[in-house]
Amino acid sequence: MLNEPNICIQVQSVYIENQSLPEEARFVFAYTVSIRNLGRTPVQLISRYWLITNSDGKRTEVQGQGVVGEQPIIQPSAEFRYTSGAIIETPMGTMEGHYVMLDNDGKNFYVDIPVFRLAIPTVIN
Numbered sequence: 001m002l003n004e005p006n007i008c009i010q011v012q013s014v015y016i017e018n019q020s021l022p023e024e025a026r027f028v029f030a031y032t033v034s035i036r037n038l039g040r041t042p043v044q045l046i047s048r049y050w051l052i053t054n055s056d057g058k059r060t061e062v063q064g065q066g067v068v069g070e071q072p073i074i075q076p077s078a079e080f081r082y083t084s085g086a087i088i089e090t091p092m093g094t095m096e097g098h099y100v101m102l103d104n105d106g107k108n109f110y111v112d113i114p115v116f117r118l119a120i121p122t123v124i125n
Helices: none
Strands: 008-017 025-037 041-055 058-065 079-088 093-101 108-119
Touching: 008 093, 008 108, 025 093, 025 108, 041 079, 041 108
Parallel strands: none
Antiparallel strands: 008 025, 025 079, 041 058, 041 093, 093 108
């Protein structure tokens, strides 16, 4: 499978303090992903793969069909945005991964999701 240069991925994460329990090593984060189709034909997001790493080096892999219960078709020049969450045991960590997408010719391709940080605000100062 090839990587597709015509898909732009942007991610923003935020710490969810009211759902976190630091004394129990539970740090909850929400992240919003924007997937923009810069190509000339529609694409469909088929599946996802995440590698979540906490600051102790513990790695968790998550994979599954679609995102937030959908396998969206993204038209040319359009954007699909969704919000999901992750729970880690440390106040800081990272996420990265890829999507498997389907092009207009029925071929699968990968879209890398660049590494992004999960961090409580007091840690990033």
